[in-house]
Amino acid sequence: MNQPNPYLIAICNQLEVQLGFKIKNIADAHNASAQMAALKLHISPHTIARLFGIVKPFRTPYKDTLNILARFVHYNDWEDFCDNQTNIPFDPNFFLTEASDGFSLAVLELALAREDFKALELVLEKAKANENQAVLFTAAELIGAYIRKSKKQKELLQLLADSNIGHLFYYECYVDEDNDNNYFSDALRHYYLPNVTNECRRLYVYCFIISQTAHKEQRLSSYYTEFQKLTTQLDQKNCHFHELSRWIECLILIDGYNGVLQNTWRNHVTELLALSVGYNANEKAWLLARPIKALLLFGFKEELFNCVDINHTIDTLIKSQKKELHSIALYVLQLYWIRKSMYFESKIVYNPFRIHNILFQNESNEKTAIEFAIASLFATGENKNILASNLKEYCKAKGVHWVIKLLE
Numbered sequence: 001m002n003q004p005n006p007y008l009i010a011i012c013n014q015l016e017v018q019l020g021f022k023i024k025n026i027a028d029a030h031n032a033s034a035q036m037a038a039l040k041l042h043i044s045p046h047t048i049a050r051l052f053g054i055v056k057p058f059r060t061p062y063k064d065t066l067n068i069l070a071r072f073v074h075y076n077d078w079e080d081f082c083d084n085q086t087n088i089p090f091d092p093n094f095f096l097t098e099a100s101d102g103f104s105l106a107v108l109e110l111a112l113a114r115e116d117f118k119a120l121e122l123v124l125e126k127a128k129a130n131e132n133q134a135v136l137f138t139a140a141e142l143i144g145a146y147i148r149k150s151k152k153q154k155e156l157l158q159l160l161a162d163s164n165i166g167h168l169f170y171y172e173c174y175v176d177e178d179n180d181n182n183y184f185s186d187a188l189r190h191y192y193l194p195n196v197t198n199e200c201r202r203l204y205v206y207c208f209i210i211s212q213t214a215h216k217e218q219r220l221s222s223y224y225t226e227f228q229k230l231t232t233q234l235d236q237k238n239c240h241f242h243e244l245s246r247w248i249e250c251l252i253l254i255d256g257y258n259g260v261l262q263n264t265w266r267n268h269v270t271e272l273l274a275l276s277v278g279y280n281a282n283e284k285a286w287l288l289a290r291p292i293k294a295l296l297l298f299g300f301k302e303e304l305f306n307c308v309d310i311n312h313t314i315d316t317l318i319k320s321q322k323k324e325l326h327s328i329a330l331y332v333l334q335l336y337w338i339r340k341s342m343y344f345e346s347k348i349v350y351n352p353f354r355i356h357n358i359l360f361q362n363e364s365n366e367k368t369a370i371e372f373a374i375a376s377l378f379a380t381g382e383n384k385n386i387l388a389s390n391l392k393e394y395c396k397a398k399g400v401h402w403v404i405k406l407l408e
Contacts, residue, residue, distance in 0.1 A: 007082050008060070009132065012052060014073045022131070023052045026280075041068045046280050053137040055282055103130045108139055112146040117159055127165045140169045144362055153183050161191035171201060176328065177208075178365045178398075179216075185209050200243055203230055207246035210253060211290070215297060216399030220257035224250070236275065241283040248272050249290035256298040265300055269310050276313065282327060285317055289329035292336060296402040305340050318350075326355050328363045335370050338377060339406050369400040373407055 016022055019032055029049040036043055043065055049055040061069075066078035075081040103126040111119040130136060147156050160166030170192050177184045188205045196202050206227040213221035227250055236244060252268050255261040268291065276287045288310070295304055304310065318337045321330055334352060341348060352374050355367060372394060376387040395404045 008051070009135075011066075011069050011073065011081060012132070015069060018073050023048065023054070026054055026283075029054060036068070036072055039072065041072050043068050046282060053132075053135075103127045103135075103139075105135065105139060105142065109142055109146075112143065112156075115150065115152055115156075117155065120156075120159060121163075124160075124163055124165050136168065143169050148178075148362070154187065157184070157187035158191045161187070161195050167192070167195070167201065171204065176366070177212075177362045179212055182212070185212050199230065199234055200239055203227070203234060203239070203243055204246065206230065207243070207250050210250045211246065211294075212399075214253040214257070214294070215401060218401065220254065224254050227254075241279055241287055244275055245287045245290045248275070248287075249294045252291055252294035253297075256294065261295075261298055261300070265295060265303060266307075268295075269307060273309055273313065281317055281320065282329075284313070285327060285329040285333055288314065288317075289332040293332060293402045296336075296405045299405055301339075301406055301408075302343075304336075305343055311340065321353070326353060328355070328367055331355060331367060331370050335373055335403070336406065338374060342377060365398040366400050369395050369398060369403050373403050376407065 012023075015032070019035060021028065021031070023029055023032055026045065026049050029045040029052070032048050033043055033045040046055060047061060047065055051061060063078060066081075070076070070078045070081035073081070075084065103123065107119075108123045108127075110116075111123050127136065127139060143156075143160070147153055150156055157170075160169055170188075179185055185208070188208060193202070193205050196205065206223045209223050210221045210227060213219060231247065236247070239247065248268060248271065252261065252265065255264045255268075272287065272291050276284045279287060292304065292310075314333050314337055317330070317333060321334075338350065338352065341350070354371065369391075372387060372391050376384065376391055379387055391407075392404055395401060
């Protein structure tokens with residue numbers, strides 16, 4: 001699992017001291033980038049946001065980026081910075097033992113491995129005092145990985161739902177979840193939802209269940225009425241981009257199952273594009289991916305292929321994508337873009353990227369379906385026959401029906 005080393009924790013702390021404010025959201029990252037740019041030290045807001053765990057998943061920055069950060073806090077370069085940190089106590093979260101009685105990832109992992117629920121409650125309580133977003137996100141990934149393979153999923157998820165910090169981990173562990181046997185949907189209904197007071201978190205629950213039911217069971221969840229009531233009270237300006245993406249996705253799914261999508265799909269696309277203005281590439285990919293999957297589920301492939309505005313946005317995202325920005329959302333858009341290019345017999349040569357298996361553990365079914373689909377588009381001979389005979393059944397079994405609709 002990729003997590004920040006102690007030197008990164010140290011430079012993040014010193015960066016915030018130098019800036020004079022904490023970096024807690026994307027707006028703070030933009031402010032930090034602007035301050036550095038004024039000194040001719042250029043780091044993008046997205047890179048800063050990823051360093052502080054605002055954009056997921058965390059990845060170690062490039063050496064050039066580390067050198068710029070070091071110069072901003074008055075060192076010659078990254079090596080100079082590290083050489084001068086030897087007498088500064090590192091954050092104990094990244095050691096096997098700790099120097100103080102605070103939150104520890106090592107202790108968290110041991111409590112999970114032993115499934116010691118009393119110890120886990122104590123560790124989660126200590127996590128409340130930790131403000132380092134990179135540490136908390138690493139903890140969320142750790143919890144998610146253990147819960148997915150545990151025989152005590154229900155008990156662990158119930159324990160998380162009983163605390164405020166556990167709510168954070170619920171929200172961060174499962175951006176989109178394979179949700180085998182509906183274990184996570186059931187936990188959201190029975191444990192998480194009764195304890196939620198934040199309306200945006202309530203929206204997340206309704207949207208997650210509506211989406212899962214639509215894609216896997218091909219029906220409309222009864223939660224759509226709760227979703228409709230809630231969205232009349234919510235201001236989209238207060239929503240995270242993941243919540244906005246789910247919001248539009250659910251509007252499309254509801255219209256699809258109510259038989260009116262032919263009359264409304266273009267309005268949804270127009271609203272989606274308007275909402276995406278001002279977001280960075282990673283956020284914009286997430287905003288677009290879920291609604292596009294919803295439209296494909298109902299067979300709106302050719303309508304999308306011929307929708308100039310949305311394809312211009314997707315073309316820009318795909319052609320400018322960089323290795324460090326890979327996400328399952330961009331994976332979705334990549335498959336769509338390749339299929340669209342073939343539909344129009346484009347001559348553009350494109351080498352698809354692939355996400356490493358250690359990333360996106362919670363989305364492995366959809367990730368694999370997309371990879372099979374891309375392989376099927378480029379395969380020949382016996383390989384193509386094997387893919388053709390197995391891909392459709394795999395997608396049906398895993399509830400990834402939109403992939404089949406796109407390839408038809």
